[in-house]
Amino acid sequence: MIQEFKEGYVKVEREHGIATIEFFHPQSNSLPGKILETLAHDIHSEGLNAVTKVIVLRSAGDKAFCAGASFDELAAITTKEEGVKFFSGFANVINAMRKCSKLIIARVHGKCVGGGVGIAAAADYAIAAEGAEIKLSELALGIGPFVVGPAVERKMGTSAFSQLAIDAGLWRPADWARRKGLFAELHAEISGMDDSITRLSTSLSHYNPEAMHELKKALWKGTEHWDELLHERAAISGRLILSQFSKDFIEKFKSKQKIA
Template sequence: METYYIKSDIRNNIATVEFHHPKSNSFPSTQLRELIRIINELGQNDEVKIIILKSEGDKVFSAGASFDELLTISEFETGKNFFMGFANVILAMRSCPKFIVGCITGKVVGGGVGLAAACDYALADVNASIRLSELSIGIGPFVIEPAITRKIGIASFSELTMNPTEWKSPEWVKEKGLYSHILPDAASCEKAVQEFAENLSVYSLEAMRDLKSIFWQGTEHLPELMQKRAEMSGRLVLSDFTKETLNKFKSN
């Protein structure tokens, strides 16, 4: 049986949240729900001032949605609910009153790009290229778009999503504003993230909370918008094109 986990650890007012899945750190719905629970819990924990979000390993930060679970979706409501999982993670990151610092090591695909974009600050290693591959399987990065566009703008988002097989380099991503720094390897990235979080942790929690509300200003409409976006994905994932494409990937 395949094992996956999300674990959190609190030290010196810094919470580190690490997720793992044997299939390139992809997310089934159960793991998305657990991530939401942990973020909400840490947001209300008075011991925590800063949250670090990272994945296990250094090859792939996250491959996004679980293809295995996508293949099992046979009705609209199930599909909508699955994609609302990613929407609700982003909404939890948005409403969390603590700064969330991303440690992005390895390649980032689909929903993983949404997670990186929803971080308030993201440091990456030289292998952290990104790709939005959704169009190639007959859907689109609908629920994660607001988080990504908030960081890189609609023109860069369009470039990403209309070239679903093309990897964009970490330098490109930094230039567009999604990454703040690029480190030479995963170990350097983890060290830099820890040092950055330690520096932040001495500041006023109230001031950081108010700053975060400014970072996310103008996003009050997101809960309603993401419902509509999840409906788009929930409808398209039932298409013959998507089912056939996903089965090809699974058989390769």
């Protein structure tokens, strides 16, 4: 099943109890609202699908894993309501991953920014390859990693999250992300990463679904309030993105893209 948009797509493939959800956008796998909405829907649907035992979440291509929020859509936001709606898309994806009854493995093959870091953190097990550098660039944009923050802090701890959030212009290497707990595994080659994902997903597809569901509930204990929390955080970003600071930053960013 594939849902294509004006730019990009989200597709779901199922084989032997493993559902692979793949997203793509030509701008470094950035995330416009339609892709966020479809990801949240498909993750929720596979959580309800009795045939699906485990989910692999990945992006297409061989460059960036995810560039975070779509700057085209950020530039188009003119009201607080539009801002809240857009950032709620990230909240909905993270909450769908959190509440999904199936374990989710993230395949992180390249650079990971903002919302992409949030997706990797919200996965139950993230497997990466060298080159999967990470950055939370939101503060430089004039907002902050408010929506993805709870997921990143839960996975990496307050210290590592604060380092990422405050030094918003610095890329952290993949090994740093592994040592801080974002990545469960880090492989020197893409082939090694894919072999490990195949091994783990195949093993999980033969485990007791009820036991895995109970394990996931135990692992996510204490996050039951995130439905409200993440949408409150989306409201903060939705307000801040309207600032002149953010408008100027987005304009400069888009101008650099045109020159490039």
